[in-house]
Amino acid sequence: MEVCYQLPVLPLDRPVPKHVLSRRGAISFSSSSSLFGAPDPRQLSQRRGAISYDSSDQTALYIRMLGDVRVRSQVGFEPEGRDSYPYLCIDFRTLHCDSAGPVSGRRLRRLLSFQRYLHSSRLLRGTPHLNPLHILDEDYTGQAKCMLEKVGMWNFDIFLFDRLTNGNSLVTLTFHLLNQYGLLELFQLDMMKLWRFLVMVQEDYHSLNPYHNAVHAADVTQAMYCYMREPKLAKSLTSCDLLLGLLAAATHDLDHPGVNQPFLIKTNHYLAKLYRNSSVLENHHWRSAVGLLRETGLFSHLPAEDGLQMERQLGSLILATDISRQNEYLGKFRTHLDQDDLCLSSAAHRHFILQMALKCADICNPCRPWELSKQWSEKVTEEFFHQGDIEKKHKLEVSPLCDSQSNSMENIQIANYH
Secondary structure, eight states: OOOOOOOOOOOOSSOOOHHHHTSSOOOBOOTTGGGGOOOOHHHHTTOOOOOEEETTTTEEEOOOBTTTOOEEETTEEEOOOTTOOOOOOOOHHHHTOOOOSOOOHHHHHHHSOHHHHHHHHHHHHTOOOSSOOOOOOHHHHHHHHHHHTTTTSTTOOHHHHHHHTTTOHHHHHHHHHHHHTTHHHHTTOOHHHHHHHHHHHHHHSOTTOSSSSHHHHHHHHHHHHHHHTSHHHHTTOOHHHHHHHHHHHHHTTTTOOSSOHHHHHHTTOHHHHHTTTSSHHHHHHHHHHHHHHHHHTTTTTSOHHHHHHHHHHHHHHHHTTOGGGHHHHHHHHHHHHHHTOOOTTSHHHHHHHHHHHHHHHHTOGGGSOHHHHHHHHHHHHHHHHHHHHHHHHTTOOOOTTOOTTTOOHHHHHHHHHO
């Protein structure tokens, strides 16, 4: 018996074009789109949209912001109207199909969005990109490998590593750590699927964000590895804990727009509506990550229930990074410490420790050597002030710490970490 899942009916400004519904990816944008500025059209064709998934009600929402990618119609690029929310009804037989046997090129093209298909086909055919990546020479490759020998140290310079890997620090680092733990063999992960997943994760971070970009994700992943190497944790964590911890760190800010949750709420952004003003960004990061896992089929060889369980646990880790729930987690952690009842043989307690580790890794900049910590402070300040400038431009209340005239890098750091 075939079951067709339908999304809730949402108000639309106008009917969704048929050519949009025929594609796997749907687009969505809010009335606040102008607040983010108009991207360069050349950049639009190189950006990848996010994918969201709601496991609670088995509804897959494939979301793409119009400000990032235009939908190519039969006559060219067709702009969407403001305040429109066209969602695509998903056939779950495609998402949950048996992965046995080779995937045909035609089927693969159906699963890929227009932009991803173009990018993938260039890679497969060896066709030069508009901005071709330069092949690293042996000297730079050797230096990156030398750095990875010290990847477990707190003075690891992620900025230098990103330069040595030609901007591919997140892909290179995460793949190395997963391989170093032997997780590819343990979970029988397809190497090409994993590599493709990591490339798509890296590209879904916004490179124009001063702080919340792929380099930050790589830095958090490296810090997470440092925490997981702590003796008490190292001897207790299971292979599943290690896999989830590294994947959560790599994807914890996926498709971050460079503004905070209050900004999205007060501008009536579609993500705030979608997640009902609750852990808006974190929910989006998690469901974007799950979308990429499903698109690449990284866990498709696992039993269905195991795959869903890993998706849920990945979400639990990413949602723990919500700064608005900081006191909740700290209070729970203090209670455990006071009662001395943390037991690392308990899966629930290990998961909680991983949540705390990811939270710490996310804000670990002050733990770095001064020359690295200072760079991160400058970047987060730049991003805060950029949001403040947007709010001033559109006569919105300026968010705390985002006013460049009344704040400085020093007092922002004090407010963030004390």
